[in-house]
Amino acid sequence: MIYTVTLNPAIDMTVYIDTLKKGQVNRSRYCLMDAGGKGINVSKVIKALGGQSIVLGFLGNDNKDWFLKYLKEMQLDFDFIFVDGLTRTNIKIVETSQKIYTDLNQNGFEVKKKDINHLFEKIDKIAKADDIFVVSGSLPPGADEEVYAELIRILKQKGAKVIFDADGKALKSGVLEKPDVMKPNIHEFKCLFDVDENDLNSIVNSAKKLIESGIKKVLISMGAKGAVFVTENMELFAKAAEAKIKSTTGAGDSMVAAISYGLSQNMDDVSIFKLALACAAAKVSKEGVKPPEKKEIKKFLEKISLEKLGEVKWI
Ligand SMILES: Nc1ncnc2c1ncn2[C@@H]1O[C@H](COP(=O)(O)OP(=O)(O)O)[C@@H](O)[C@H]1O
Ligand SMILES: O=P(O)(O)OC[C@H]1O[C@](O)(COP(=O)(O)O)[C@@H](O)[C@@H]1O
Known part of the structure; x- marks a missing residue:
């Protein structure tokens, strides 16, 4: 089984506006609301791919009804720990005139030590060998910055596979526990290594250090520039597939969905990377944080071309 763990879910409010004028009253053209947060978006795309997953993590008690209704309508399975307070609302501004995408993410509800302990106990009970988390x-x-490190330790002791996507200090401490797969975007990757984001070689060489440390696959996404996939056996680069962009929110999560679905189906690394790029392209073509449909993902899959590193001309 695939489980997605989201400690800080979000109601994503995507606001479409021609041009955002700072310091003025702005009126949106329209706005979409989606239940989101990283793992929840991952579960949506796993479902679109034909897979099954269970959403785990925390959810705020004070506005849970709307969120749970959304997940039920999407036919997603979930098993949350409810905590005091409101699930945060994250604002995503899409400026249609200039194609600028701005995120305004909130901190979220406050969790207590007992909530974190409850989470550890629950995951310790659920996790089995070969599950994907x-x-x-x-x-x-x-939640202190060691929470992910502890979670990864618990999961690895159980023999479960871990796909990890975090930022800042939580990323730095989690990486030391050697998750099986990582999907940092280039900004997150720069928390770990002092790389020049315009120098593909420095990105690959740093990713190889993670592979040498015991992490099996590292996918570094670079927004419109594409992505790099480094595994024990290969180093690949691909440009982002051309798409009519409606919202970039959830693009990275779609890649994580492709990796987890691909692992659950024993897909090879090349197929996983292609699927990740196709899922991301199909997602950015959707408004708000709506998951793409399988037929849309398939259409993009035909257009993905990979380049072995060494033959790449950097853009
Ligand atoms: N503006 C864009 N144009 C085309 N493709 C994009 C764009 N933004 C994201 N993508 C696709 O989505 C993938 C993940 O996006 P990225 O922004 O790197 O991840 P994250 O959402 O985790 O920050 C990219 O590798 C690319 O394939
Ligand atoms: O937990 P964080 O880092 O604040 O991110 C939460 C936000 O990220 C998202 O999961 C989207 O993530 P990606 O664009 O990186 O795929 C949104 O649904 C959510 O608002």
Whole structure:
């Protein structure tokens, strides 16, 4: 089974506006609301791919009804730990005139020590060998930066596979526990290594250090520039597939969904990377944080071309 773990879910409010004028009253053209947060978006795309997953993590008690209704309508399975307070609302501004995408993410509800202990106990009970756990997103206030490291330790002791996608100090401490797969975007990757984001070789050489440390696969996404996939056996680069962009929110999560689905189906690394790029392209073509449909993903899959590193001309 695939489990996605989201400690800091979010209601994503995507606001479409021609041009955002700072310091003025702005009126949006329209706005979409989606239940989101990293693991929840991953579960949506796993479902679109034909896979099954269970959403785990925390959810705020005070506005849980709307969130749970959304997940039920999407036919997603979930098993949350409810905590005091409101699940945060994250604002995503899409400026249609200039194609600028701005995120305004909130801190989220405060969790207590007992909530974190409850989470550890629950995951310790659930996890079995060969389960796949996606551990991703920011930590809510009250959760210390070691929480992901401890979670990965518990999961690895059980023999579960861990796909990890975090930022900042939580990323730095989690990486030391050697998750099986990592999907940092280039900004997150720069928390770990002092790389020049325009120098593909320095990115690959740093990713190889993670592979040498025992992490099996590292996918570094670079927004419109594409992505790099480094595994024990190969180093690949691909440009982002051309797409009519409606919202970039959830693009990285779609890649994580492709990796977890691909692992669950024993897909090879090349197929996993292609699927990740196709899922991301199909996602950015959707408004708000709506998951793409399988037929849309398939259409993009035909257009993905990979380049072995060494033959790449950097853009
Ligand atoms: N503006 C864009 N144009 C085309 N493709 C994009 C764009 N933004 C993201 N993508 C696709 O989505 C993938 C993940 O996006 P990225 O922004 O790197 O991840 P994250 O959402 O984790 O920050 C990219 O590798 C690319 O394939
Ligand atoms: O937990 P964080 O880092 O604040 O991120 C939460 C946000 O990321 C998202 O999961 C989207 O993530 P990606 O664009 O990186 O795929 C949103 O749904 C959510 O608002």
